Amino acid sequence: MNQRADTRLRNLRLAQRCGARNRAGQPCQCPAVRGRMRCRLHGGLSPGAPKGQANGKYTDGYFTAEAVAERRWAKSLVGAFAEKEKNG
Numbered sequence: 001m002n003q004r005a006d007t008r009l010r011n012l013r014l015a016q017r018c019g020a021r022n023r024a025g026q027p028c029q030c031p032a033v034r035g036r037m038r039c040r041l042h043g044g045l046s047p048g049a050p051k052g053q054a055n056g057k058y059t060d061g062y063f064t065a066e067a068v069a070e071r072r073w074a075k076s077l078v079g080a081f082a083e084k085e086k087n088g
């Protein structure tokens with residue numbers, strides 16, 4: 001927190017934006033909490049309960065953490081190949 005005010009404002013402008021939907025259906029776009037995808041109002045400070053069967057709200061099938069991570073990985077691969085294709 002020893003940054004000058006203009007440096008802090010510039011860093012804030014470059015911050016990851018919150019993608020939570022607001023009441024108008026648009027992304028919130030507040031600066032996300034550092035290292036997270038959501039702002040302080042939309043779960044950035046408290047990302048939820050620990051995962052797993054011991055903590056009640058677990059899912060199976062399409063929405064397990066493993067399945068979601070695998071789809072995210074596959075999507076990143078597609079993006080990487082598309083980027084490679086675009087750049088020659």
Ligand SMILES: [Zn+2]
Pocket residue numbers: 018019020028029030038039040041042
């Ligand atoms: Zn938000």
